[in-house]
Amino acid sequence: MPKPVVPEEKRRRRRPTRSGTVLSEALIVETALRMLREHGSTGLTARRLGLALDADPSTLYRYFRGMDDLTLAIGDALIGQALEGWAPAGEWRRDLREVGLRIHAAYVAHPQAAVLTTSRVTGRANELAADEAVLDILRTAGLPLPDTVRVYHAFIDQTLAFAALDAASLALPSAALRADENQWRSTYAHLPDDRYPRIAEAAPLLAPRMVTSAYPTALDMFLDSVEKQLRADLSSQAP
Amino acid sequence: MPKPVVPEEKRRRRRPTRSGTVLSEALIVETALRMLREHGSTGLTARRLGLALDADPSTLYRYFRGMDDLTLAIGDALIGQALEGWAPAGEWRRDLREVGLRIHAAYVAHPQAAVLTTSRVTGRANELAADEAVLDILRTAGLPLPDTVRVYHAFIDQTLAFAALDAASLALPSAALRADENQWRSTYAHLPDDRYPRIAEAAPLLAPRMVTSAYPTALDMFLDSVEKQLRADLSSQAP
């Protein structure tokens, strides 16, 4: 057993590093998030993180089993941040909409981190809490279990899928290459209109649109569908 | 200029490697796809690829500017595979559905490769052809340009987003850890029902569902919306 990795709540001795900073799981994750924002999604390395924390890189292995484990912790922190201070209002549609937008926003707010962690099932506390919340909203609204399961699946997948896509496009242009919309324009607008007539005619309209997210629209369409389903279920169940 | 990288169509001398194999961009991409399938999405390295091709790793830099450039080529190959042999039938709904399903299927068929390349704008030939095709379907159906642009955006994003998500979950369980559905069950089914009652009650139903894709359903919902839009546009335009 080369790597015990004491769980956070069991930690007793907080020996400061050579330079005086006292480490903790939360501090490491925070620092990692900052490094991701500053150096891009490939800029998080054990060595750099150690440098930023004034600690030896190997120290990280006292807190996480490896960089992958740290990645999962970062993902869970994003979900936690998304639902921080949120409580269900009791109206299923409003609640579900809020959860979706919050999760999407949290990922998009940390695009470089999101790229690493979206589409990872962390199985950690905050993720479980979010799943429990969504399921509870639907069940409390009166949706039967089988429908709840189906709707939950679609909701989570759609939210995460758009979050991942939007985050990726925000995180992509690694350095100065971005110029966001300009980057897109420079790729597509200068194409020969004889070979790509449709792209050529659409390019001017496409450029500004491609930098916005389609998620809110998709979410509202999704909620309409849930509402229809819910009405059908309730009327057949108690006519 | 340290790296000229002769474009594929300009290549004249095809000097075989030490062991006799003759390299080409296509051969390299094919081999890379095979390696990705066999070794997982992180298993594609210049060294291993060189080994598999019986060539020095540095040889790759005669064909691609770097591993990132190779990645883009792999992505474009996937799109090319998706639309290989496809031609529009002239019915917009059927055509659009086919394009969406084909792209989604191509990515999901190479999950490890898809993880690397989804949400990358390659700007290469096959990708441009796909964009042109989608735009042409919508314009030919009679959709005005602004609506076409909006619908195109949503269509591409939704397709890629689901493709990325589904591919990621397929590529995830790096080795034997997968056991697909069992993996999911083992994470969620053994939770305390007092803290997570909704997850606990849903787990048995959730497990089988989470391993399927929600994309086809979402696509058909999307097409319904396009149809409605199209009808509105056509009637207002020629009453």
Place this chain on the structure above:
DNA sequence: ACCTTATGCCAACGCCATTGACCTTATGCG
């Protein structure tokens, strides 16, 4: 005031991508 052991540090290993210099051979031209 000890003793244990958690926790930080060090040095080393084996990967990785990338590069510049070198060599060799396929090809186009005379």
Place this chain on the structure above:
DNA sequence: CGCATAAGGTCAATGGCGTTGGCATAAGGT
């Protein structure tokens, strides 16, 4: 038909990466 040229394969080296085992030290229960 043969030669010059440069395309393209190879070599060796660089600097970064994650990760590990051994070691030192100080925190905390007793």
